[in-house]
Amino acid sequence: MSGKREEILDAAEAIADERGLEGLSMRAVAQAVGLTPMALYPHVKDKGGLLDALVGRMLGRLYEAAPGAASQESEWRERLRLFARTARTLSLGHPWAAGLLFSRPAVAPDAVRTVDLLYTVLLDAGISPAEVPRLERLVSTFVLGWIASEAGGRFGPGSLDPRGRRGQLPTGTLPGHGALAGHLDQPVDWEAEFEADLTDLVAMVEAAVARKP
Amino acid sequence: MSGKREEILDAAEAIADERGLEGLSMRAVAQAVGLTPMALYPHVKDKGGLLDALVGRMLGRLYEAAPGAASQESEWRERLRLFARTARTLSLGHPWAAGLLFSRPAVAPDAVRTVDLLYTVLLDAGISPAEVPRLERLVSTFVLGWIASEAGGRFGPGSLDPRGRRGQLPTGTLPGHGALAGHLDQPVDWEAEFEADLTDLVAMVEAAVARKP
DNA sequence: ACCTGAACACCGTTCAAGT
DNA sequence: ACCTGAACACCGTTCAAGT
Numbered sequence: 001m002s003g004k005r006e007e008i009l010d011a012a013e014a015i016a017d018e019r020g021l022e023g024l025s026m027r028a029v030a031q032a033v034g035l036t037p038m039a040l041y042p043h044v045k046d047k048g049g050l051l052d053a054l055v056g057r058m059l060g061r062l063y064e065a066a067p068g069a070a071s072q073e074s075e076w077r078e079r080l081r082l083f084a085r086t087a088r089t090l091s092l093g094h095p096w097a098a099g100l101l102f103s104r105p106a107v108a109p110d111a112v113r114t115v116d117l118l119y120t121v122l123l124d125a126g127i128s129p130a131e132v133p134r135l136e137r138l139v140s141t142f143v144l145g146w147i148a149s150e151a152g153g154r155f156g157p158g159s160l161d162p163r164g165r166r167g168q169l170p171t172g173t174l175p176g177h178g179a180l181a182g183h184l185d186q187p188v189d190w191e192a193e194f195e196a197d198l199t200d201l202v203a204m205v206e207a208a209v210a211r212k213p
Numbered sequence: 214m215s216g217k218r219e220e221i222l223d224a225a226e227a228i229a230d231e232r233g234l235e236g237l238s239m240r241a242v243a244q245a246v247g248l249t250p251m252a253l254y255p256h257v258k259d260k261g262g263l264l265d266a267l268v269g270r271m272l273g274r275l276y277e278a279a280p281g282a283a284s285q286e287s288e289w290r291e292r293l294r295l296f297a298r299t300a301r302t303l304s305l306g307h308p309w310a311a312g313l314l315f316s317r318p319a320v321a322p323d324a325v326r327t328v329d330l331l332y333t334v335l336l337d338a339g340i341s342p343a344e345v346p347r348l349e350r351l352v353s354t355f356v357l358g359w360i361a362s363e364a365g366g367r368f369g370p371g372s373l374d375p376r377g378r379r380g381q382l383p384t385g386t387l388p389g390h391g392a393l394a395g396h397l398d399q400p401v402d403w404e405a406e407f408e409a410d411l412t413d414l415v416a417m418v419e420a421a422v423a424r425k426p
Numbered sequence: 427a428c429c430t431g432a433a434c435a436c437c438g439t440t441c442a443a444g445t
Numbered sequence: 446a447c448c449t450g451a452a453c454a455c456c457g458t459t460c461a462a463g464t
Binding site for chain 2: 098099101102103104105112113115116117118119120123129130132133134137138141142144145146148149152153154155156173174175176177179180182183184188193196197200203204207208
């Protein structure tokens with residue numbers, strides 16, 4: 001019936017993918033669906049509401065795309081990793097999305113489903129119920145922070161290129177950089193780094209299980 | 214000499230603190246310093262440049278306010294915690310700041326100093342030089358993600374209130390929430406949770422040291 | 427160099443009016 | 446209910462002109 005709303009969200013997502021978040025205006029969306037800007041308001045209520053709907057969609061897709069993470073058949077470690085990998089892949093395809101999750105508390109049903117998925121993973125790992133909410137926030141915050149950094153450009157050359165770093169400060173004031181001389185020039189394999197981080201994260205969960213039986 | 218730039222940045226920071234990031238316009242800053250909007254441009258070049266300068270300042274303040282973290286006299290564990298705590302305190306005072314760091318790769322000297330501080334902490338912990346850059350990104354990404362979540366509202370009631378979560382979905386579809394029934398209603402002590410997370414983070418660094426000697 | 431004033435090409439949203 | 450058109454109160458930034 002109300003496929004008009006879906007049409008509007010489709011157009012908005014396409015615009016965000018192509019022109020970024022700052023290219024996403026009510027006027028641009030309206031033009032894309034062949035309407036006047038004001039004709040959007042009955043369907044999305046607000047620009048904020050449009051953004052909320054957009055992240056709601058992404059979370060829904062995350063939940064659907066990581067079915068193995070939900071089905072309790074595979075091992076919790078693999079479910080955790082699958083979930084994180086899916087989030088990363090999704091974020092790379094829609095680089096505007098991750099950053100929104102920091103400011104718009106996601107109350108949509110799909111957001112709750114996603115949190116619940118992590119709850120069950122941690123419970124199956126053997127985390128005591130009292131610690132599960134904190135560890136869920138720890139894990140989701142790290143994953144979200146990481147994919148937002150990668151998609152948003154924080155890991156980009158601007159902040160990484162060692163040549164850019166050197167020379168701005170008097171020599172000797174950067175002892176850490178000095179000690180790492182040989183290790184800062186190589187290009188980074190981000191997928192491999194993400195996987196290594198997930199290994200550390202899984203080990204942290206295991207340690208939390210061992211600590212409190 | 215060029216205290217005018219500092220005056221502009223002071224005004225911009227005050228506006229961001231009081232009215233949030235969306236209240237921070239070139240026009241508002243100009244009015245606050247008693248100038249025409251265009252008179253700002255020789256000093257800050259751009260609105261993007263103004264935002265960069267603002268986060269540069271925050272990073273400088275982070276570096277200055279955590280001197281114990283830099284001075285190699287205290288233990289690395291305490292230096293890591295001090296650094297993270299200082300970042301959190303700063304972020305709570307300027308809630309608009311953390312989110313900016315995801316999208317604006319900080320190349321400013323103070324950003325580099327901050328990264329170098331974490332490098333030396335990890336080196337002193339005994340992390341092998343080859344692993345230091347990855348672990349620095351892991352630690353800084355978690356801390357940044359956490360303070361951005363807290364300051365941005367992701368941890369807020371919208372996404373936490375269990376009453377809001379229940380009822381939106383057919384019962385039985387949220388097994389995790391069901392199993393955690395008693396543990397989702399209590400209010401959270403965010404400072405205590407942050408400290409607990411830091412304990413897990415420190416333990417993760419220790420595990421990385423033990424793994425590769 | 428530093429600043430102004432007018433102007434351009436945008437925003438989100440309200441409101442009265444149409445169907 | 447759904448849509449339009451004009452309008453309001455904003456944006457960042459360019460440009461020509463002043464000093």
